[in-house]
Amino acid sequence: MxxxxxxxxxxxxxxxxxxxxxxxxxxxxxxxxxxxxxxxxxxxxxxxxxISNLRETQSKGPAFAINRASRNLIGGVCGQLAEETGTDTLYQERPMLLMATSESELAQRKADMQWVSQRGVQVRWLERDEVLALEPRTSPMVLGAVYEEGTAQVDxxxxxxxxxxxxxxxxxxxxxxxxxxxxxxxxxxxxxxxxxxxxxxxxxxxxxxxxxxxxxxxxxxxxxxRPLKGQILRLRLPGKPLDYFVNLLELGTIVPRGDGLTSIGTSYEETDDPQPTEDFKLRVLSRGMEVLPCLDEAEVVEHLAGFRPLSxxxxxxxxxxxxxxxxxxxxxxxxxxxxxxxxxxxxxxxxxxxxxxxxxxxxxxxxxxxxxxxxxxxxxxxxxxxxx
Structure with a gap:
């Protein structure tokens, strides 16, 4: 025994x-x-x-500090786990573009950028033409973006x-x-x-x-x-994958994954319903296409929903x-x-x-x-x- x-x-x-x-x-x-x-x-x-650049209303305080501390660990941990177990966690690092599509979003992005830059996050502002040069598929609706170094993603x-x-x-x-x-x-x-x-x-x-x-x-x-519902889509995009993570207010992040798919979302929902909803799918794709019109041709591979534990x-x-x-x-x-x-x-x-x-x-x-x-x-x- x-x-x-x-x-x-x-x-x-x-x-x-x-x-x-x-x-x-x-x-x-x-x-x-x-x-x-x-x-x-x-x-x-x-x-x-x-990431380090959390939503403005949640980032300015101890949540930022502990997320930053863990962000500094996770790349090394994924490498160590791969050596020990042979498991590929699909960990990847690439820059993020935090887009602004309105004057109010532009003001919020610049305020957030100033706050995190004072705390050591490597960020800079990109005008519309600079964003288009990095990602030519970007919509003209984009007014500019924060370019953030050091972001990553893992499965x-x-x-x-x-x-x-x-x-x-x-x-x-x-x-x-x-x-x-x-x-x-x-x-x-x-x-x-x-x-x-x-x-x-x-x-x-x-x-x-x-x-x-x-x-x-x-x-x-x-x-x-309490449980807070979130939904995401996993897509197969036409053409070459994105070179950057793309973050949108009121949507979340468009994420080129290590398995070739692209995820988009998430939501923050007050509901007990655990099921994915058609309303979310339509809203998230519509919002995403405002920035990346190529999403109109994407194939939805998975639509996932779950509950996050919010304190x-x-x-x-x-x-x-x-x-x-x-x-x-x-x-x-x-x-x-x-x-x-x-x-x-x-x-x-x-x-x-x-x-x-x-x-x-x-x-x-x-x-x-x-x-x-x-x-x-x-x-x-x-x-x-x-x-x-």
Missing amino acids: SPSPDVVVVGGGVVGAAVAYYLSLEGARVQILERQALGSGCSFHGTGMV GYRLTLAFAAAAEKRGATVRQREVVGLEWEGSRVTGVRTPTETVPCDAVVLAMGASAGAASEWVGFPVPV ADICPIIGPVPGWEGLHLAAGHGPWGIQLSPITGRLIADLVLRGETAEPLAMEHYLPARFEGFTPGPDSFRHLGWDD
């Missing part, structure tokens, strides 16, 4: 797999419990963009499998099980419960994606995470749950779970095994303790701007 794991990670998305990987690097015996299949949630449905599903495979090579196990609760002795977690068994362990990490809010009932502590203050929730020993959260990563997976894995490994981290981040912005006394209500998330 196999020995009990030191740590159980509840959730097998990209964040849970990254947590398992970094814990296993430290020699911990880890078991991932996932109720469906590895990477079957938003890790599969996301665009996988790795979230492949990255999830690579993290998990590398963890398994170090002794981690992956089981398809639904976790329905926790076991305690006093204030210390001693295991997790499934419908058929109890899995004993010394520590638990809840990395439950869009379902993380359900953990509030298990621990008696607020875990203010009440836009920042991920990473670290120990107050009042309990051995229980940690890795939750609320919003649309940036793929990008944030390396830094989350490193932070959780530090906090679980050493009780502290040397990462140069202001951890008070990410620890669960910031939500002590939080009472969710209908307006808890409204200030974040996702309903615009």
